[in-house]
Amino acid sequence: MTVFPKTGRGGMEALTVTDLTAALTTAVRKPLAWNSLSELINGAAEGPGHPLCEALMALESEPASRSRAITLAQVLLERARVHSEFGTALSGWMFDESATAQDGPGEHAGEIRNVVDSGRLSGTVVQAAEIHGGVHVLTEPATRMPVPRQLLPAPSDFVDRDTDLASLHRARAEHRGASGLIVAVTGPAGVGKTALVSRWLTSIAPAFPDGQLYADLGGYSLGGPQLPSDVLGRLLRSLGCAHVPTELAEKAALWRSVTAGRQVAVMLDNALSAAQVRPLLPGGRDSLVAVVSRRRLTGLGLDGAVFRALDVLGSTASAELFRRRVGGCRASEDPAAVRRIAALCAGFPLAVCVAAARVAARPRQSVAALAGGMTADARRFESLRVDGDSVVESALDDSYRALTGEVARAYRRLGVLPVDVFGVDAAAAACAVSRPRMQQLLDELVEASLLEDAGNRPATEPGFRLHDLIRLHALHRSRSEEGEGTSTEVVRRCLEWYLATATAARYLLAPTHRRMRRDYLFSPVRALGFESPDAALEWMNAEGPSLMRLVRLASERGWSDVCWQLVDAMQPWFLRSRPYDLWVESHRIGLAAARNAGHAEGVSRMLTTGGSGLYNAGRLDEALDWFTSAREDASHRGDRRAKAQALHGLGQTHRLAGRLDLAKALFTEALDIRSAIGHRRGAALSRLCLGDVALAGDRPDEARLYLARARAELTAVQDRYDAARALAFLGRAHAHPSVRHPDEAVRLLVAALEEFRAAGSVHWQARVLEMLGQTAQEYGASDAARRHFRDSLRLYQPVSPGDSERLEGRLRKLRPEPTDG
Structure with a gap:
């Protein structure tokens, strides 16, 4: 020295x-x-x-x-x-x-x-009055600090993240900025963000010879988030800085200076905000910062960040993760129970790992026992405990505590909603807030990764959803903090919004149909507006299954008025999509509800529209019972319009049973009543059916007279759906052997097909294609007939097994296609 x-x-x-x-x-x-x-x-x-x-x-x-x-x-x-x-x-x-x-x-x-x-x-200092000769101080050589390798261990059981890893590798390969790469990996608690980033950074460790640093920013801890100044102090000391300034700005400047010439990777876990992250960004262009957060951290976009939102695992990957954690032998004992547990964990790796840990720690407990314990919503989180700690629920509690009061209130109430995917308007109605404010609240929940953007909904309405475990957590918070009364109000408000919107769609799709009363507890209800009938039908097609769920719920809650009225509002969906099982089920529920509510017109409507579902489903005897009850009820009440509707339904049922004379008599009686009371559209429908009966009875000229008049009257009252039906039957009348106008027949049928496409009726598109095939077959065009039958079959197969079977029979009866050689 x-x-x-x-x-x-x-x-x-x-x-x-x-x-x-x-x-x-x-x-x-x-x-x-x-x-x-x-x-x-x-x-x-x-x-x-x-x-x-x-x-x-x-x-x-x-x-x-x-x-x-x-x-x-x-x-x-x-x-x-x-x-x-x-x-x-x-x-x-x-x-x-x-x-x-x-x-x-x-x-x-x-x-x-x-x-x-x-x-x-x-350094070493010698203090003395005088020094004679040499002074020798023996010290240990300075200890060099090791290159920091602070990343958390990457999990060994890692499944189904190849796409996410490839996206992160691609972001690094494509980075060309003057500053270091910033990647923000976001998603809800327990989805595996930290595991993914640890895995990725570990795989690219050689690219950062100056170190890989880790800091938990504590964004959701009970003690509150870490201050950037404190985190900077630890990071600087990790790189060997013995003298760290006290002020944040000075620490940040020193941090940028120290890292300017280094190749370092920094993982910032559990970040709360972009403002918390920004002072921690290093200064070198060869650096990399991976930010992990439950929030979207969109503010980091100003710093050039690349974003990767992490979704839950698929069912297969969840089951595989569980199998790896408990061992293949135990998982293979009951594969069905493994799949059930994977489904109940809703794709959250944290939940899957906790469930697996419970099974692994209890060698005598079967996998099926755990699956059974998790089935009830009230016990799901209890089944996901480790050492007495409800790990999954605690993680979601941390996210919940970070919400402001009004956002937390919205979160609780969205957990009560009886639909899986919902739009802004439905949420606003259920939560009793304005639409603009609801949009802001939803954005806050999306930012917090507690709500997922489900893409555009029908009629260009954005949709949102809560993942299963998050929904269950929100429901628990609602029950514990607000009580059953609030939950009931939220559900009722939601139901009434769907009733109002479905009713608006019905009136737009069938403006000439008789309008029934609607009963609301929370009026006025702001229904979704539709720009056109096509938009209304698009919404109804997408929401049909949800509407059916709400019908069942209203029945269970004893809300009879809303129940039958919602069934009535769904009628355009039943007619165009032909979900026969739901059509019949909904009307059984709706009929009971209307009777319970004591609403005579509601009972009549349920009997007639429900009877239509029964005869379309091939249940002719049951349909006759429903229409007979409707006729007797209408006669007792002196309601001539309802009686004509019942007669019309009886005529349709007998027509389908092949009893043409009886059908004609019933349609004629209905026509007389409708003409007498001035029900123009009803009279046109009776003429349409009389034309169909005449055509089936080989009286094409009589049929053309009925059908031409029905077509004109239905067009005049803007009933484009039934007007297209009249046009299709008119086409078949022109194809009759005694008329022999095949070109006109094809022209009319093609026009009807286009009208049904515009109306969105898949069933009648298939029906008209079948008519085109019949016409081609009758005039010897087997290839054209086969093409039309096949097109018809493709449309029938998803919605009607009976119709599909009939088309398959028609195809078998065609002469075989010519073969080469």
Whole structure:
């Protein structure tokens, strides 16, 4: 070791711009020397905007720039001229840097030097009055800090994240920015964000020889989020900085300086906000920052971040993760129970791992026993405990506590909603807030990864959904914090919004149909508006299954009025989509509800529209019972319009049974009543059916008279659906062997097909294609017939097994297709 007297390190007169520039040019490439200079400058400068700091950062950004080195040297010397203490410290730094440069890696490289200046002692110092001869101090060589490798261990059981990993690798490969890459991986609690990022960063560790750092920002901890200043202190010390400033701005500047020339990766886990992350961004262009958060952190987009939202695992991957955790032997004992547990965990890896841990820790408990314990919603979280801690529920509780009051209230109420996917309007109605405010609340929940954007809904309405476990958590919070009364109100408001919107769609799709009363507890209800009948039908087709669920729910709750009225509002969906099982089930429920509500017109409507569902489903005897009850009820009440509707249904049922004379008599009686009371559309429908009966009885001329008039009257009242039906039957009348107008028949049928496409009726599109096939077959065009029958079959297969079977029979009866050779 060498002991230098104070005068041996030179003074201000020894420093020149040329010498200092040379030292700076060398030091900027040496992290320890540069770190020492940065500490010196940060201690002297009043803030990051000081000329010293600006000149320092300018040289950091362009280390090879001699002009920037000269500028920094000039600023340093000017500071030293005014402040002698700074000059002494700068002189000491200059001397140490020169000595280090001269020693290089040779014999003095391991020696310990001391610095003695007016305000600071470092290294080994000997204090004595007089020294005679040499002084030898034996010290241990300075211990070099290891390169930090702080990442959490990557999980060994890692499944189904290939797409996500590929996306992260691609983001790194495509990065071309002047600053380091920032990747934000977001998603709900327990979805596997930390595991994914740990796995990714571990796989690319060789690309960061200067270290991989980890910091838990504590965004959702009970103690509150970590302060950026505290995190910076730990990060700086991890890279060997012994003297860390106290102010956040100074720490951030030093952090950027220290990392400017390094290749480091930093994982910031459990981040709460972009503002918390921003001071922690390193300064080097070769650095990488991976931010993990339950929030979307969209503010990091201003810093050039790349975003990757992590979704839950699929059912197969969840089952595979469970199998790996418990062992293949135990999982293979009951594969069905494994799949059930995977489904109940809703794709959350945390939940799957907790469930697997419970099974693994209980070798005598069957997998089926755990699955049974998880089935009830009220016990699901209890089944996901480890060592007495409800791990999954606690993770969601952390996210919930971070919500503001009104956002938390919306979260609780959305958990009560009886539909899986909902739009802004439905949520606003259920939560009793305005649409603009509801949009803001939903955005907050999406940002917190507690709500998922489900894409555009029908009629261009954006949709949202809660994952199963999150929905269950929100439901628990609602029950514990608000009570059953609030939950009931939310469900009723939601039901009434769907009733109002389905009714609006019905009136738009069938403007001439008789309108029935609607009963609302929470009026006025703001229904969704539709720009066109097509938009209304699109919404109804998409929401049909949800509407059916609401019908069942209303029946269970004893809300009879809403129940039967909702069934009535769904009629356009039943007619166009032909879900026969739901058509019949809904009307059984609706009929009971209307009777329970004591609403006579509701009972009549349920009997007639329900009877239509029964005869369309092929249940002719049951349909006759329903229409007979409807006729007797209408006669008893003196309701001639309802009686005509019942007669019409009886006629349709007998027509389908092949009893043409009886059908004709019933349709004629219905026509007389409808004409007498001025029910123009009803009379046109009776004529349409009389034309169909005449055509089936080989009376095509009579049929054409009925059908042409029905077509004109239905078009006049803007019933485009039934007008298209009349046109299709008219086409078949022109194809009759006694008329023999095949070209006109095809023209009319093609026109009817286009009208049904516009109306959105898949069933009648298939029916008209079948008529085109029949016409082609009758006139010897087997290839055209086969093409039409096949097109018809493709449309029938998803909705009507009976019709599909009939089409398959028609195809079998065609002569075989010619074969080559």
